[in-house]
Amino acid sequence: xxxxxxxxxxIEESKDNLQSLNENLLLLESEPDSEQVINDIFRVAHTxxxxxxxxxxxxxxxxxxxxxxxxxxxxxxxxHVTSDMVDILFQCLDALENYVDxxxxxxxxxxxxxxxxxxxLEAILKGNFxxxxxxxxxxxxxxxxxxxxxSAYVLPAEVEYIKKQAIDAGLNVYKINVLLASTCMLKAARxxxxxxxxxxxxxxxxxxxxxxxxxxxxxxxxxxxxxxTGESVERVKEVIMAVAEVDGVTVEELILxxxxxxxxxxxxxxxxxxxxxxxxxxxxxxxxxVQPEKQHTPPPASAPPASAPPASAPPAAGKTNVAGKSVRVNIDRLDTLMNLVSxxxxxxxxxxxxxxxxxxxxxxxxYSDSVEYLERVTTSLHDAVMKVRMVPVESVFNRFPRMLxxxxxxxxxxxxxxxxxxxxxxxxxxxxxxxxxxxxxxRNAADHGLETTxxxxxxxxxxKGTIHLRAYQDGNSVVIEVEDDGRGIDVNRIKQKALDxxxxxxxxxxxxxxxxxxxxxxxxxxxxxxxxxDLSGRGVGLDVVKSxxxxxxGNVEVATExxxxxxxxxxxxxxxxxxxxxxVNISSEKYAIPLNNIQNIENINSSQIKLVQNQxxxxxxxxxxxxxxxxxxLELPSSDKDDLIVVVVRKGEKQVGFVxxxxxxxxxIVIKPLGKYLxxxxxxxxxxxxxxxxxxxxxxxxxxx
Amino acid sequence: xxxxxxxxxxxxEMDKQNFGINIQSVQIIERMKSIMRVPKSHLAIRGVMNLxxxxxxxxxxxxxxxxxxxENTEFTRIMILRMEDALVGCxxxxxxxxxxxxxxxxxxxxTMHGKIDSSYIIGVGKVIDGDEIVTLLNHERLVEVAFGIxx
Numbered sequence: 001x002x003x004x005x006x007x008x009x010x011i012e013e014s015k016d017n018l019q020s021l022n023e024n025l026l027l028l029e030s031e032p033d034s035e036q037v038i039n040d041i042f043r044v045a046h047t048x049x050x051x052x053x054x055x056x057x058x059x060x061x062x063x064x065x066x067x068x069x070x071x072x073x074x075x076x077x078x079x080h081v082t083s084d085m086v087d088i089l090f091q092c093l094d095a096l097e098n099y100v101d102x103x104x105x106x107x108x109x110x111x112x113x114x115x116x117x118x119x120x121l122e123a124i125l126k127g128n129f130x131x132x133x134x135x136x137x138x139x140x141x142x143x144x145x146x147x148x149x150x151s152a153y154v155l156p157a158e159v160e161y162i163k164k165q166a167i168d169a170g171l172n173v174y175k176i177n178v179l180l181a182s183t184c185m186l187k188a189a190r191x192x193x194x195x196x197x198x199x200x201x202x203x204x205x206x207x208x209x210x211x212x213x214x215x216x217x218x219x220x221x222x223x224x225x226x227x228x229t230g231e232s233v234e235r236v237k238e239v240i241m242a243v244a245e246v247d248g249v250t251v252e253e254l255i256l257x258x259x260x261x262x263x264x265x266x267x268x269x270x271x272x273x274x275x276x277x278x279x280x281x282x283x284x285x286x287x288x289x290v291q292p293e294k295q296h297t298p299p300p301a302s303a304p305p306a307s308a309p310p311a312s313a314p315p316a317a318g319k320t321n322v323a324g325k326s327v328r329v330n331i332d333r334l335d336t337l338m339n340l341v342s343x344x345x346x347x348x349x350x351x352x353x354x355x356x357x358x359x360x361x362x363x364x365x366x367y368s369d370s371v372e373y374l375e376r377v378t379t380s381l382h383d384a385v386m387k388v389r390m391v392p393v394e395s396v397f398n399r400f401p402r403m404l405x406x407x408x409x410x411x412x413x414x415x416x417x418x419x420x421x422x423x424x425x426x427x428x429x430x431x432x433x434x435x436x437x438x439x440x441x442x443r444n445a446a447d448h449g450l451e452t453t454x455x456x457x458x459x460x461x462x463x464k465g466t467i468h469l470r471a472y473q474d475g476n477s478v479v480i481e482v483e484d485d486g487r488g489i490d491v492n493r494i495k496q497k498a499l500d501x502x503x504x505x506x507x508x509x510x511x512x513x514x515x516x517x518x519x520x521x522x523x524x525x526x527x528x529x530x531x532x533x534d535l536s537g538r539g540v541g542l543d544v545v546k547s548x549x550x551x552x553x554g555n556v557e558v559a560t561e562x563x564x565x566x567x568x569x570x571x572x573x574x575x576x577x578x579x580x581x582x583x584v585n586i587s588s589e590k591y592a593i594p595l596n597n598i599q600n601i602e603n604i605n606s607s608q609i610k611l612v613q614n615q616x617x618x619x620x621x622x623x624x625x626x627x628x629x630x631x632x633x634l635e636l637p638s639s640d641k642d643d644l645i646v647v648v649v650r651k652g653e654k655q656v657g658f659v660x661x662x663x664x665x666x667x668x669i670v671i672k673p674l675g676k677y678l679x680x681x682x683x684x685x686x687x688x689x690x691x692x693x694x695x696x697x698x699x700x701x702x703x704x705x
Numbered sequence: 706x707x708x709x710x711x712x713x714x715x716x717x718e719m720d721k722q723n724f725g726i727n728i729q730s731v732q733i734i735e736r737m738k739s740i741m742r743v744p745k746s747h748l749a750i751r752g753v754m755n756l757x758x759x760x761x762x763x764x765x766x767x768x769x770x771x772x773x774x775x776e777n778t779e780f781t782r783i784m785i786l787r788m789e790d791a792l793v794g795c796x797x798x799x800x801x802x803x804x805x806x807x808x809x810x811x812x813x814x815x816t817m818h819g820k821i822d823s824s825y826i827i828g829v830g831k832v833i834d835g836d837e838i839v840t841l842l843n844h845e846r847l848v849e850v851a852f853g854i855x856x
Binding site: 589633634635636673674675676677678681683684686687689693694695696 | 738740741742745750752754755758759760761762791793848
């Protein structure tokens with residue numbers, strides 16, 4: 001029976017089920033005796049098992065079944081929940097997630113059986129579960145959430161499988177690192193030659209970065225491939241070194257399971273020295289990139305689990321996933337869309353009637369009426385479609401509690417994650433991209449930001465470190481904050497570091513404000529240098545975070561207080577966002593003020609405005625509020641009316657009253673950027689197109705307050 | 706680009722003078738629309754307009770060329786120029802025609818003086834059959850100056 005039509009549903013539901021399992025399992029750990037929670041978990045796991053079975057994913061079904069057995073014992077009170085047990089269960093969920101990912105890519109569940117996990121589940125059942133062994137399978141089953149670099153040597157499961165087969169067949173398996181000359185212009189072309197030379201000798205079973213990324217030159221000087229071949233190490237090396245502009249090659253033989261690191265290490269060192277020399281000659285613009293220590297250069301996140309046996313499966317590079325992207329939409333929004341479309345059809349019929357020579361009515365007015373109607377409908381339709389694309393950030397946030405639990409277990413720190421504003425909406429495209437940078441920031445906060453429990457005791461902080469993750473809409477952007485109450489960042493140390501590096505002139509560094517110095521953290525390879533000198537280590541890869549966020553049109557800032565904690569603030573523009581705004585008239589022009597900035601609106605008489613230190617203020621409910629005349633700021637002729645309308649806006653603690661000429665009303669507006677030529681005008685956050693096609697500017701309250 | 710081949714220029718009028726911009730960079734020519742002033746922008750920027758849902762800045766060429774302000778007429782047009790990654794509108798008095806101009810017929814203008822900054826001008830093109838003279842403009846420079854880039 002053909003199941004492919006159900007595949008999409010299966011994937012969607014499995015993801016949901018896994019997410020709810022993750023959440024409930026976290027709950028279970030904190031309230032191990034709650035019958036409600038364990039029942040929920042059991043029910044969801046059972047559903048998952050049933051679905052996997054129906055779809056014919058036997059291995060997945062088998063694993064879920066084993067999980068279910070353990071859960072059932074817990075439910076019956078025969079087993080007591082421990083953190084180690086929860087660890088194993090989480091690993092099982094990761095394994096299930098891997099199955100689902102594999103299914104998304106290939107619509108098959110793959111070869112991996114996660115035997116270790118099955119054995120451990122069995123052990124839990126039998127009651128002779130040894131927590132000490134619990135950490136082992138974390139390495140064995142690389143999970144999407146545990147990609148912090150240490151696992152770089154662990155091959156993805158399928159590759160491991162092919163490797164086994166190749167070794168059984170008497171072939172050699174080599175892990176080859178190729179370093180291209182820093183002067184190399186056509187890196188992709190050189191890499192391609194290396195690839196084709198290797199393919200002449202054997203099969204490439206894994207490449208990092210993957211083939212497509214290499215093709216697009218998305219790598220630095222170095223890339224890694226794993227090949228199976230009958231040739232010797234020397235021969236392989238010789239062939240690769242023969243390619244022009246290759247500076248260094250390390251070839252490492254991979255042996256079954258117990259990897260022969262000892263044997264290969266010497267060779268590695270020797271070769272990288274050679275590479276480093278070559279780099280020196282080529283005056284190495286990125287010294288940090290070729291540190292010999294940096295064996296796991298490409299983040300294993302990009303380790304393509306999709307690389308399959310060359311013969312049996314189509315190349316994964318460039319292949320789109322079997323299952324497409326989808327958005328969950330509130331049924332109300334769809335109804336609105338539906339209604340609008342039916343209105344569109346009505347307009348169409350009207351217009352047809354007019355052109356069909358229906359002259360009984362006054363066709364002139366009828367026509368313009370219909371066009372006006374059409375205009376209204378299309379505008380609303382546009383809005384409605386935009387809204388459909390908006391997704392609450394919850395869909396990104398909901399995997400963080402689980403991730404932070406893992407991190408805190410690993411680090412041995414007690415961490416509390418407090419999230420707020422999950423309902424804040426962002427465009428789907430942004431949502432898809434924002435996950436990784438946030439993971440990075442959260443990990444940073446947990447790893448480097450928070451002190452160890454011992455250190456916290458010494459400085460008399462509560463044992464439990466707190467990380468706040470907040471999302472909120474601020475004017476025309478969505479702000480996501482990651483704040484920890486840890487040790488903070490020492491500005492002077494960054495400054496010292498910058499001076500030591502010497503790529504910024506001393507006098508420039510000396511004159512920098514604290515904020516500017518903090519921004520140095522986001523410079524590429526700044527972090528690497530920090531690590532080597534054994535500074536706090538804060539900022540590893542922050543440049544990657546920054547470049548990603550900038551690519552989304554946002555920015556990221558950091559604020560810190562030594563000893564109290566630091567706060568990373570990611571600001572994302574709502575390029576496609578729709579906001580509620582108050583439309584106002586100022587002189588002859590129309591402006592929009594984002595509604596969520598507005599505190600209240602007051603009618604006052606000009607005599608109520610007082611002067612305090614040359615600043616106009618009003619006193620409202622015993623509060624002194626500075627007043628800004630928008631017409632002056634916007635270079636418009638000022639009015640000398642007596643009755644003024646003051647829109648009081650709030651930003652943080654500050655309140656400011658803006659004098660406007662008249663109010664038009666509340667309106668939903670779509671924010672459009674002013675484009676690159678006008679982005680230096682700070683008090684304007686963007687523009688919007690009004691119902692009549694005219695443009696109105698949106699005031700940026702943040703800079704005006 | 707082939708040097709010997711003729712280039713096409715969109716010819717427009719400002720204060721009775723003819724100017725030309727390479728047709729490759731002209732996206733579209735629009736009738737005058739409502740333009741929203743942008744406070745604190747450079748003098749030569751008239752504001753922003755809505756071009757089919759996109760907000761694009763509009764340059765007032767008269768201000769850039771130190772010419773007197775002029776009321777819009779029925780001939781006033783907005784020429785939408787395609788820059789590297791953005792669109793920019795330019796208000797011109799009137800758009801006349803599209804002309805083929807032979808590169809050999811373009812003369813440098815270093816000796817000419819006038820109200821218009823000579824850096825905007827590539828050269829003066831003559832049309833073979835006819836006595837028309839067209840001042841050819843470097844639109845990239847025009848946009849740079851208008852927005853105060855690289856000053």
